[in-house]
Amino acid sequence: MAQLNMVQAINQALGDEMARDDRVVLLGEDVGRDGGVFRVTEGLLERFGAERVLDTPLAESAIMGAAIGMAAYGLRPVPEIQFMGFTYSAFEQLFAHAARLRSRSRGRYSCPMVVRTPYGGGIKAPELHEESTESIYCQIPGLKVVAPSGPYTAKGLLLAALRDPDPVLFLEPTRLYRLLREEVPEGDYVLELGRARLARAGGAVTVIAWGSMLERVLKSVEGYDADVVDLLTLNPFDIEAILGSVRKTGRVVIVQEAAKTCGLGAEIAATIAEEAILHLRAPILRVTAPDVPVPLGKLIDHYLPSPERIRAALDEVLQY
Amino acid sequence: MPEELLATYEVRRLGVLDPNGEVDQALMPELPDAEIWRMYQLMVLSRTFDERAVSLQREGRLGTYPPIRGQEAAQVGSAFALAPSDWVFPSFREMGAHLTLGCPIPQLLQYWTGDERAQKVPAHLNIFPFCVAVGSQIPHAVGAALAVRYRRDPVAVVAYFGDGATSKGDFHEAMNLAGVFTLPIVFICQNNQWAISVPLKNQTASGSLAQKALAYGFDGVQVDGNDVFAVYRATKQALEKAKSGGGPTLIECLTYRMADHTTADDAGRYRSNEEVAAWRDRDPILRLERFLAARELWSVEKGDEEKGRATGVIDAAVREMEAMPPPGAAELFDGVQAKLTPRQEEQKRGR
Numbered sequence A: 001m002a003q004l005n006m007v008q009a010i011n012q013a014l015g016d017e018m019a020r021d022d023r024v025v026l027l028g029e030d031v032g033r034d035g036g037v038f039r040v041t042e043g044l045l046e047r048f049g050a051e052r053v054l055d056t057p058l059a060e061s062a063i064m065g066a067a068i069g070m071a072a073y074g075l076r077p078v079p080e081i082q083f084m085g086f087t088y089s090a091f092e093q094l095f096a097h098a099a100r101l102r103s104r105s106r107g108r109y110s111c112p113m114v115v116r117t118p119y120g121g122g123i124k125a126p127e128l129h130e131e132s133t134e135s136i137y138c139q140i141p142g143l144k145v146v147a148p149s150g151p152y153t154a155k156g157l158l159l160a161a162l163r164d165p166d167p168v169l170f171l172e173p174t175r176l177y178r179l180l181r182e183e184v185p186e187g188d189y190v191l192e193l194g195r196a197r198l199a200r201a202g203g204a205v206t207v208i209a210w211g212s213m214l215e216r217v218l219k220s221v222e223g224y225d226a227d228v229v230d231l232l233t234l235n236p237f238d239i240e241a242i243l244g245s246v247r248k249t250g251r252v253v254i255v256q257e258a259a260k261t262c263g264l265g266a267e268i269a270a271t272i273a274e275e276a277i278l279h280l281r282a283p284i285l286r287v288t289a290p291d292v293p294v295p296l297g298k299l300i301d302h303y304l305p306s307p308e309r310i311r312a313a314l315d316e317v318l319q320y
Numbered sequence B: 001m002p003e004e005l006l007a008t009y010e011v012r013r014l015g016v017l018d019p020n021g022e023v024d025q026a027l028m029p030e031l032p033d034a035e036i037w038r039m040y041q042l043m044v045l046s047r048t049f050d051e052r053a054v055s056l057q058r059e060g061r062l063g064t065y066p067p068i069r070g071q072e073a074a075q076v077g078s079a080f081a082l083a084p085s086d087w088v089f090p091s092f093r094e095m096g097a098h099l100t101l102g103c104p105i106p107q108l109l110q111y112w113t114g115d116e117r118a119q120k121v122p123a124h125l126n127i128f129p130f131c132v133a134v135g136s137q138i139p140h141a142v143g144a145a146l147a148v149r150y151r152r153d154p155v156a157v158v159a160y161f162g163d164g165a166t167s168k169g170d171f172h173e174a175m176n177l178a179g180v181f182t183l184p185i186v187f188i189c190q191n192n193q194w195a196i197s198v199p200l201k202n203q204t205a206s207g208s209l210a211q212k213a214l215a216y217g218f219d220g221v222q223v224d225g226n227d228v229f230a231v232y233r234a235t236k237q238a239l240e241k242a243k244s245g246g247g248p249t250l251i252e253c254l255t256y257r258m259a260d261h262t263t264a265d266d267a268g269r270y271r272s273n274e275e276v277a278a279w280r281d282r283d284p285i286l287r288l289e290r291f292l293a294a295r296e297l298w299s300v301e302k303g304d305e306e307k308g309r310a311t312g313v314i315d316a317a318v319r320e321m322e323a324m325p326p327p328g329a330a331e332l333f334d335g336v337q338a339k340l341t342p343r344q345e346e347q348k349r350g351r
């Protein structure tokens, strides 16, 4: 097996699926000639031609809206939005159309597409290049939201997303693009959407994280008897995997990169409270960013959940 | 009813100073020599700032930076025509306009170190913060122009943006609104012919960007964007028109992005060296130097002296910028809202 980084793993998944299924078409800003600003689509224009790798004008709403039309017509478009911070101007298309096309046509049309976008902080980039507003997208019925945490999960989840009958928002943790290298099987493998992964087994405390935070969590819990649940699919998230771990440990720390209020962690905590409160031995704690806009590079380390804050939360719940 | 000709339109292109440094006297704006020299100084300062910013980035002393090289005439020429009371809504690649408008240089550099305290534009300057989401500032400019009209203030509003921005809905929605309300606004498009790796021909099938204004019922003009006099003249006229109730104008400054999109980009991946080289001789500063030399206002020595002076100014600004203490964690919360929420207060205390 080859050691790949996440850029290579995603590139491989896209290339393999395009070779397998001629309905798969990429579109977005700079995805062709430039190979994407992170080089994720490098070589695909040369391999599949300009009809399948479209360099679009600078227009996110048009990219998203056009992808919807392509999907309804029978293609499997993969629109790329260059950074999550620029998904906002395509929000109407995603919210009002992609996610609802199946229901508002009562099944006559559907929208099988994968919206790829880099997300998350810590890359010292300009404003709006480090957003992690996944919870906004998790509140859209009809849309699945997926966030791989490394090269292996990225490839398997992307292949699953590309074969899903409904729209999927695929969040690629920018900070991890080239940070991690893992064994990635060359052939086809699919990681089922909606399934979490036990990234590390332990008995005393459950730590729940996803995407960009997982790498940091795994480093932070060294020396702790922690069960780490890697969510992978954010909506629908794997309730059984979470409850299984919580029933075992009775203590929960949720680590979320985004601002605290109304983040995905809140939904997870509420679900645990509904389903397993009697198994809890300590309050559920969240380690999150503060409720402020994502800052620029000079303040980003004060913003993102740090290993110290993660360990402080672990120590706190372990006191009970 | 037979078919009839409904309308025909013309799109004009304005050039005053040609690449050899010769001017069309009929179109040359009235500018005393001292003013022209001031334009030259500002263009040299912009180039010096830009070169320093790129090298600071390479040394790890600045974050990702978008060079303005090649666009000095478009930026200085347009900003030079503004009155201090006019309002400016920039994108992120108008440092030449900022320098012309008198933005403190240490602060401009500070912004590109990734320090958002620098987004606080000094109170005497009517400039909005840098806008990174392409095109999204254009409707704000239109809104300000609505307010200007409501207050009957004798000012105009300027929106700066690139060629890529003209593909955004925000551009079209804003232009349309400005046309409908005959607003005192000037849209200045710096058409540097690239939006990262996307060349102009893949951005639009229109023959020019200027002509997009015609669809919204007002004038659009293309100017030679490497010709500081043409840019100045067109902007000045458009501002006067705006202030006298004549409505909006779109000015397309046809120029060229000589450098990479940003310091994180490698333009060699998508465009040829020949294309870039062809634009080198149309350098806006070179052109102005030729003009000034023909009038015996410029010599190599005078040019070097001016460049030396600009280097000194930038050196001092870099020192001042680097002496600024880094922001502390509490500054995350600065200005998030007028009154922090109880939870924000708690988070600010470190919870």
Ligand SMILES: Cc1ncc(C[n+]2csc(CCOP(=O)(O)OP(=O)(O)O)c2C)c(N)n1
Pocket (backbone or CB within 6 Å): A029, A058, A060, A082, A086, A089, B093, B132, B133, B134, B135, B161, B162, B163, B164, B165, B166, B192, B194, B195, B196, B257, B261
């Ligand atoms: C809405 C939005 N989409 C994408 C980006 C990423 N991006 C930054 S600059 C740029 C190209 C802008 O081209 P143009 O408008 O011509 O301005 P220039 O960079 O040439 O000054 C892109 C795609 C962005 N900042 N905002």
Ligand SMILES: [Mg+2]
Pocket (backbone or CB within 6 Å): B162, B163, B164, B190, B191, B192, B193, B194, B195, B196
């Ligand atoms: Mg451009």
